[in-house]
Amino acid sequence: MPNVVEAQSVKLAYPRHEPVIKDATFTVETGEFVFITGASGSGKSTLLKSMYGAMEIGGGGMSVGGIDMxxxxxxxxxxxxxxxxxxFQDYKLIREWSVEKNVxxxxxxAGFPKDVCRAQAQKLLAHVKLSHKADKYPLELSGGEQQRVAMARALAHNPFLILADEPTGNLDDYSSQVVWELLERANEELETTILVVTHHIPEMFSADYRHLMIENGVLYEIR
Structure with missing residues (x-):
């Protein structure tokens, strides 16, 4: 099986601006947990966007799941x-939909039958300790609860890769801990590949991980 992500001398820039990413060369193998850190404005989120097609690659090459981006x-x-x-840091839940339907x-x-969708949503809401909020709407939840719903949604279809952009940046300690535990369990129990952009790696993080850092537009591996 190919590496989940392969990047070779990737350059990323917004129109009429200097490249924010000048050189990103790295691979992410199946089942790895990878943190990408860097100062504000260093290009962390921009690099993440390129991995799901929301940012056009300006130079070099990248493949995700074996697909040339x-x-x-x-x-x-x-x-x-x-x-x-x-x-996402700002959850991106559909306000007009219930918590259950968002998940x-x-x-x-993907076209799954309604009973399958509902059963999986109920299972995941129990997993994130929000079964009692299934019929609520996003704006009736706290920020931490909304992010936990977003985590459940991200896991709903058993993805081979989770991309998380500052997933605990706006959360209280309890919700942050729940989110990190969910990511760890997905990585360890489901062997889901996880790639997280963050300012700081949590001190109590216990899973094995790799650490990539962006500085002055160049990506380095911290060993």
Missing amino acids: RSISGSKLYKLRRHIGIV MLPLII
Whole structure:
């Protein structure tokens, strides 16, 4: 099986700006847990976006799940995103949908029967300790609860890769701990590959991990 992510001399830039990523060369193997750190504005989130097709690659090459991200078509990108879980700092839940239906979203998109979607959502809401909020709406939840719903949604379709952008940046200690535990368990029990962008690696993080750092537009591995 190919590496989950392969990047060779990747360059990323926004229109009419200098490259924010000047050289990113790295691989992520199946089942690894990888942190990417760096100062604010260093390009961490930009690099993450390139892995799910939200940022065009300006130079070098990258593949995700064996798919060339430089020449990916709309249909292939849609298919790839169906097998990736993405966790954003601002949750990106659908306000008009219940908590349960938000968790069901990836399965609805994939065409699973309604009873299968509901059973998986109920299982995951119990996993994130929010079964009692299944019928609530996102704006009725705290920020920490919304992020836990987002985590459940990211896990709903058993993705081979989870990309998380500052997943605990706005959370209280309890919700942060729940999110880190969920990511650890997905990595250890399901062998899901995890890639997390963050300012700081949690001190109490117990799983094995790799640490990549971006400085002055260049990505380095910290050993």
